[in-house]
Amino acid sequence: MSTPRPVDLPVDLIVCHGIVVTMDPQRRVLADGAIAIRDGRIVAVDDAATVLAAYSASEHIDASGQVVHPGLINGHTHGPMELFRGLADDELLDDWLQHTIFPAEALNVDEAFVRTGMRLALAEMIRGGISTFADMYYFEAAVADETARAGMRAVLGQVVIDFPAPDNATQGEAMACVDRFVGTWQGHRLITPAIAPHAPYTVCDAHLQQVQALAERRSCPVVMHVAETRQERDECLRLHGCSPVQHLQGIGLLSERLIAAHMVWTDEDDLERVRQHGVGLVHNPQSNMKLASGIAPVPAMLSLDxxxxxGTDSSASNNALSLWDEMNSAAKLHKVIHGDPKVVSAREAFEMATIRGAASLHLENEIGSLEVGKRADIAIVAMDPINQTPLASLYSALVYDTKANDVRDLIVEGRPILRHRQLLTLDETQIGAEGLRARQQVVQRLGLQP
Ligand SMILES: [Zn+2]
Incomplete structure (x- = not known):
């Protein structure tokens, strides 16, 4: 005999009457659905009539005619680099890094810069329906503070790199800094602190092994760029006689802690190795296209499940933090190079931005779908703007038609942080003005024409 349903069970918030795209294992879509939320978690997802009969809430969000879906997951970015948006477009990664970005960072990046840039990034991501992101940068404790204040969820990697960085002059200082950072933020309901070795070619093997030892001791993720360019792959072959992935395996870096961004220059053997070790992967189609880095073998990744x-990567290499743009690009890029419109379907692209993206950050038990027990991270997207009219089939509309501006509401951990396109936790006017002032300083210090 089944237990009778509780009637009028109090909850904090009910989102009702939307088209609910759950991304649960059955990929259920509820034509007139509702979600009940208590203490930041989902307690019911069902037809609106069923949920409204069983639960009562002090606050309701009516999503009639709109799509309700899991908050999007930006698996790779460098938020504070918003202030470098468009600073050196149309350059190869190595030139871009060595001649523009590293010098610009040396001249400009301090804690105030990081906070100002991060607030811009948070505002842009919230407006675009992103509820969780993975970041790697300097002064990551300041990033964590700004992110928690804005009410967003994130995996935040404090960068370690083998040259003097804006926040830590030596590798020893950087490792001590990460240790403090992870110790301070671990256990926070929104923030997962992590260690972020920049890349295998900017951090030596001995230091990478120290990174892995710290990650094991602290039980924290490792966020890293891996196999981004042909030059990186060729140099690794020359120095070590194997691919970057094989090399990382050899020194003990492949594990369920690793979140590897890019993975462009990888083959079937590399993919089998990361599969065996449970590594999370993040595809950054727009950044890879803009820097002409190459095209990651995403259809092969998907066929291996x-x-x-x-990921968006940073605004310096993209130039926007929109997962809608990335979904659109991911779905099209692989079709054209494979000569096959069936590869990376709209639904697969949407999965990569939600439930598969959650798995890439090793957070699939907490986020990425609208299921009972998961965190209440929910986006509501208008389906009546002119660019959506007439409405296509659901996943096509989401991936090919929807723009970041179409996001109406965003809820993270049960708390609305965007309502009717208004930011509730950030002052957009002030953030914009501070961002402009900081950019003027960047331009002056680099001796560029304004
Ligand atoms: Zn990156």
Whole structure:
């Protein structure tokens, strides 16, 4: 005999009457659905009539005619680099890094810069329906503070790199800094602190092994760029006689802690190795296209059922933090190079931005779908703007038609942080003005024409 349903059970918030795209294992879509939320978690997802009969809430969000879906997951970015948006477009990664970005960072990046840039990034991501992101940068404790204040969820990697960085002059200082950072933030309901070795070619093997030892001791993720360019792959072959992935395996870096961004220059053997070790992967189609880095073998990753998500990378290499743009690009890029419109379907692209993206960050038990027990991270997207009219089939509309501006509401951990396109936790006017002032300083210090 089944237990009778509780009637009028109090909850904090009910989102009702939307088209609910759950991304649960059955990929259920509820034509007139509702979600009940208590203490930041989902307690019911069902038809609106069923949920409204069983639960009562002090606050309701009516999503009639709109799509309700899991908050999007930006698997790879460098938020504070918003202030470098468009600073050196149309350059190869190595030139871009060595001649523009590293010098610009040396001249400009301090804690105030990081906070100002991060607030811009948070505002842009919230407006675009992103509820969780993975970041790697300097002064990551300041990033964590700004992110928690804005009410967003994130995996935040404090960068370690083998040259003097804006926040730590030596590798020893950087490792001590990460240790403090992880110790301070671990256990926070929104923030997962992590260690972020920049890349295998900017951090030596001995230091990478120290990174792995710290990650094991602290039980924290490792966020890293892996196999981004042909130059990186060729140099690794020359120095070590194997691919970057094989090399990382050899020194003990492949594990369920690793979140590997890019994975462009990888082959079937590399993918089998990351599969065996449970590595999370993040595809950054727009950044890879803009820097002409190459095209990651995403159809092969999907056919192996690997946990691969989508990332924007930074605004200096993209130039926007929109997962809608990334989904659109991911779905099209692989079709054209394979000569096959069936590879990376709209639904697969949407999965990469939600449930598969959650798995890439090793957070699939907490986020990425609208299921009972998961965190209440929910986006509501208008389906009546002119760019959506007439409405296509659901996943096509979401991936090919929807723009970041179409996001109406965003809820993270049960708390609305965007309502009717208004930011509730950030002052957009002030953030914009501070961002402009900081950019003027960047331009002056680099001796560029304004
Ligand atoms: Zn990156």
């Amino acid at each position: 690997l946990p691969v998500g989508l």
